[in-house]
Amino acid sequence: MSRWEPDAIGRLQKAALELFGERGFEPTTVADIAARAGLTERTYFRYFSDKREVLFAGSAGLQALLADAVAGAPESVAPIDAVATALDAVVGVFEGRIEHARQRQAVISANPSLQERELIKMAALSEAVAEALRGRGVGDPAATLTAEAGISVFKVAFTLWIDPGNQRSFPVVVRDTLAKLKAVTAE
Amino acid sequence: MSRWEPDAIGRLQKAALELFGERGFEPTTVADIAARAGLTERTYFRYFSDKREVLFAGSAGLQALLADAVAGAPESVAPIDAVATALDAVVGVFEGRIEHARQRQAVISANPSLQERELIKMAALSEAVAEALRGRGVGDPAATLTAEAGISVFKVAFTLWIDPGNQRSFPVVVRDTLAKLKAVTAE
Structure with missing residues (x-):
């Protein structure tokens, strides 16, 4: 097998969500996830430190996006509006992924x-936003x-947003x- | 030794904070904590499920106090003011305990x-307050x-409040x- 596996992260995430949904989180092993994705366990651990982490692959990216968007908001806007602008920018990432978000949330809620x-x-996300605000000259505790x-x-x-009855973006x-x-x- | 140990919880908390401060959290064992308090390990596990829990003994009480105070706030006040009234009521519990609070926070911050x-x-505390607000007829997401x-x-x-430079109650x-x-x- 080639060392280069196209979209290994995406395939492992998809396989993990499928298996957690079918069998539950606890009974599923990293070996099961890798096999379903057509990859090796070794490849899994190249990207994720443990079985939980495959569900949080997007967190670091989300954190960086949010902090950058807070930092990049127009100088003139109030801190809460800088955060609002940043949230607006990042939630676009979730577009077209509501089913994925629902499946992931169902697994998390059960464990x-x-x-x-x-x-x-979430605490890390909050701290990253606070740090970006400090970079804009906002003091603490504000x-x-x-x-x-x-x-x-x-x-x-x-x-x-992920509620089945919701129709709004x-x-x-x-x-x-x-x-x-x-x-x-x-x- | 008598089965009845006066203020076992308080003695175990005090012993644990002392030892975590002196040696650090990881190297300290439950046996060490029990010995310092003049109690047995068996007694420790009668009150706490693991080594961490001795630091969180007050959480359940705080949660109940806060939820009750939210529920008991005057009917006429807005939700945020019911929460403000409740916070006012519960923070009295910390009076005279700032040194304890500082020691505990130093241990937590290091681990x-x-x-x-x-x-x-904290997430459980927030959910208990939300539930108490729902009991007052406040809908979600409010x-x-x-x-x-x-x-x-x-x-x-x-x-x-616990900052060394703070002078306010x-x-x-x-x-x-x-x-x-x-x-x-x-x-």
């Missing part, structure tokens, strides 16, 4: 160890509070959720 | 596995957004942090 990993990733508010909006909007749900956060904190 | 446990406890905002305020205020820092959150989201 406490995956929920823990998700919490850690930077931390604004970042936490932005990540809360992202998490809540994500849940609303992710960017629309994000904007509406931010407006609701502003309303509840303004009371 | 990723403890930071994970803390994230999980309940979740308000609860997340309240817990963000609690976390940020806690960090500011915890309730004052909480009120000021909430005002800052309202300011950053109002922009």
Whole structure:
């Protein structure tokens, strides 16, 4: 077999989601995932440190995108609007991937160890946004509070967006959720 | 030795904090903690499921206090103010315990596995507040957004309160942090 496996990450993610859906997360092994993807276990561990990590492959990219978008927002906008602009920019990544997002969320919701990993990733996302805000000259605690508010909006909007009854696009749900956060904190 | 050990939980917490501070979290064993407290390992495991849990003994109580205070806030107040009232009520618990809080935070900050446990406890706290708000008739996503905002305020205020340079009481820092959150989201 060639050392070069086209789209190995994408194939491993797809295989993992299929198997976690069919058999559950715990009974599935890394060997099963690699076999389903037509790859070796060795290849799996070239990309992911453990069985959980295949579900979080997008996290580092999302974090970098979000931090860059906060840093790149027009100088004149308020911190919360820099975060809003950044969320707008990044949620485009999810377009056309709602089924993938739903399958992934179903697996995570069924497994406490995956929920823990998700919490850690979200905390890292919040800290990256806070750091990007500090880079814009926003002091603390404003930077931390604004970042936490932005990540809360992202998490809540994500849940609303993947709901089977939802008809709205992710960017629309994000904007509406931010407006609701502003309303509840303004009371 | 008598089966009845007065204030076993408090003695184990104190012994654990001392040892984690002196030797670090990883090298300290449950046997060490029990011995320092003048108790047996068996007694330790009667109260705590693992070595980490001794640092989180107050979490369940805090969660119940906060949820009850949200539920008991005057009917007329807005959701965010019900949460503010509840935070005011619970942070009194920390009075006179700033040194304990600092020691505990230093141990947690030095250990990723403890930071994970803390994230999980905070997520549970937020969900308990959201549930208490739903019990007041607050719908979603407002309940979740308000609860997340309240817990963000609690976390940020806690960090500011234990800072060595801080002179203000915890309730004052909480009120000021909430005002800052309202300011950053109002922009």
